[in-house]
Amino acid sequence: MFELIGIPPQALFGQLLLGLINGAFYAVLSLGLALIFGLLNIINFTHGAQYMMGAFAAWLLLNLAGLGYWPALLLAPVIVGVTGVLIERFLLKRLRGLDPLYGLLLTFGLALIVEGAFRQVYGVSGLAYPVPPSLAGGVNLGFMFLPLYRGWVVLASIVACLVTWAVIERTRLGATLRAATENPALVQAFGVNVPRLVTLTYGFGVALAAFAGVLAAPIYSVHPLMGANLIIVVFAVVVIGGMGSILGSVLTGFGLGVVEGLTKVFWPEASNTVIFVIMAIVLLIKPAGLFGRAT
């Protein structure tokens, strides 16, 4: 067995894979944040709570309705997305035209309510969600053992990001969406129902978060606060990448996940803080973010 700078390859590739998985969540969550920010001009602080709701929806579907992983992967984002539509329709809509900071404060309040409510009902010990039988086990790649489910999480996230990118950059709906981001009044004058577009965009961004939550459920335990700390890291990812480009936020997400994984191997104590340090450096060198436009 060869060693790389004193690190056994099993540990190195294992952490790299974990980094890729975290990066997948960063990518999907920051993608949703960027979509919502583009059209609503608010930062959705509830995003972490909605990721957690996705995981809980999967758990509830399994334990109350007996629906397994695959139906949950489809249904949970729809259910959570519908709650997002309601939030936009009845709460966020009232803040149109105000300082975007109020949107941040409102969604922060919603996050506290949702996380508090789940904590009150389910406690903080965390619930187990089984790996779907079709993805149990793993394959030996020669240099490392790859659990199938973890490979699937990375793959599914990449596909979700690519599909989102294709819809926005390559379809007529996406073109309308981009136009509405640039100039909502003009697009509305062309007869497009912009308020509905805004509502659906928020719902879709939220559904993406819930999708990530379902993917995460078998890996991490289903826990009321699972999104709370994650969302702060995702904010740092968004600051580093800038919210101007979809592929930019996806690349930043995966890249930072890998950097974090590598830090875990070479300097474990710094793995919690490395992304924040990178954020500070990026702010010094390129304040608008790696892929961002100056604001």
Place this chain on the structure above:
Amino acid sequence: MMAAGVRIAAVAGVLAALLLAPFAIYPVFLMKALCFALFASAFNLLIGYVGLLSFGHAAFFGFSAYVAGHAAKVWGWPPEAALLAATLVAAVMGVVFGALAIRRQGIYFAMVTLALAQMIFFLSLQAEFTGGEDGIQAIPRGVLLGVFDLGKPLVMYYFVLAVFLLGFLIIWRTINSPFGWVLKAIRENEPRAVSLGYRVDRYKLLAFVLSATLSGLAGGIKALVFQLASLTDVHWHASGEVVLMTLLGGLGTVLGPAVGAVLIVGIQNYLAALGAWVTIVQGVVFVVVVLLFRRGIVGELLARRRKGV
């Protein structure tokens, strides 16, 4: 505008009430409320007068609490020296965080401060001197200036009150100084302030440092009051709470943050036994204030009086 005589009478009345309060109300509650009132007032300097929403002020509050606790307990420093150290550390942190955060505006500013504060949280969790999950416990209150024994609740209360009034006075002077007016100009129309020749970034940074410093003072004294410095005070929840206090009382009003702080601390005490309900209620207050009265309690009262005149 109130007549000068009425205003003086009102200030005298509030001061008398603050002096007599510990004879009617549990002093520890009052001291906690005063600490958070100072914290929220310091925070308001930034959001209310420069329009910058920091979501990471717990870093200054909580980390300064650790510094004060460590200085008083491990180094055996007297309370005034421990507080001074806590305040200075917060000022230095304010320079570093401020210089980074003011490079972005609006929503990004909030995210940057939140992320930097989270870094301080993890450092506090891992560092040796903070005691990790246990925090620093049994911090001695000590003897102030070698004369006043802060172990006595009443003496401690009057010391906290004095520190609060000092901090509040500094904030009040700042707001009503030419410096404060430039801050307000930046809040209202930043490009215009730039075109008038103000070096906006310097003003923002100075306001940030002042806000961080006073938040540190509040955190330091809280550590002495409760004889405890813990992760709770560096957690993002604490950053959110100070936002809530200021919002509820009234952004950009002089008294609003203090009013909001007393109310939120009151709610916390009242619901303390109910676990996660505190979080839920705080979330509901956030939503209700943002949707129904964005000016906050004091802001609404002021607006109503203005309309009545």
